[in-house]
Amino acid sequence: MLLVFDVGNTNIVLGLYEGKKRLSDWRMSTTPPRTADEYGMVAINLFEKANINYKDVKAVVVSSVVPNIMYSLEHMIKKYFKVEPLVVGPGVKTGINIKYDNPKEVGADRIVNAVAGHEIYKKPLIIIDFGTATTFCAVGIRGDYYGGCIAPGIKISSDALFERAAKLPRVELIKPPSVICKNTVQSMQAGIVYGYVGLVDLIVNKMKIEMRNLGEQEPLVVATGGLAKLIASESSTIQEINPYLTLEGLRIIYEKNQ
């Protein structure tokens, strides 16, 4: 079996594969940083609860945008799973041609998403990943990674509002019935959800113009990440939601590096 880790700034998402089949996936918090043994205990417990023998894991692939937990995570993988993890980074085959000023600067999660999108959809793409940050990535039909935008994520933006405004409560991130709201909670929900939909649709429409100028056909707009569903329901530009895009990209990268 193949175990993949998508290490984001809020969550570490684990995916377990047998060939192309995803057997299970789990989500754990990225903070606080844990020791190798603490990561090991969590991982083994997750396998036990799923009635899966962790000793059947024969390969591990990791994508990370959180350098400070990598020592413990890699140490755990070697100690408990007895394998050397393939860590996505320079030198790992992806089939993606990174056209960033400094290709090493792009978040691994963004490249992994591009690998998955390119393989699955075989079209020019705009990939939106609603994570701690919301990333927008333009990928050409031939797998050129052109770059994109990084915006503050919905949750950290709304957390900042809750924390910094004395009279504003923490509200559930759900869509209110209108934008002219008559109470504080719905006013905040409208500002957060519709404000974010506006951010997404404006950026996507601008990226589409730039992709046309790059000679690409109309891109497919694919959303992933924890909060994709919430925004996609209101957005006029998001066409697909693929919650497992990053995990699929890690599986594909494993196959490309066999």
Ligand SMILES: Nc1ncnc2c1ncn2[C@@H]1O[C@H](COP(=O)(O)OP(=O)(O)O)[C@@H](O)[C@H]1O
């Ligand atoms: N299935 C889900 N339903 C609702 N919220 C989610 C879900 N998965 C993740 N989230 C929330 O979405 C945000 C982004 O999660 P995630 O995409 O894992 O972030 P990152 O990749 O930056 O770690 C987090 O605040 C997380 O709590």
Ligand SMILES: CC(C)(COP(=O)(O)O)[C@@H](O)C(=O)NCCC(=O)O
């Ligand atoms: C933008 C990100 C923080 C998004 O990561 P996440 O929200 O999943 O934690 C990550 O892709 C990153 O650290 N990128 C490096 C800078 C860049 O891509 O230009």
Ligand SMILES: [K+]
């Ligand atoms: K992510």
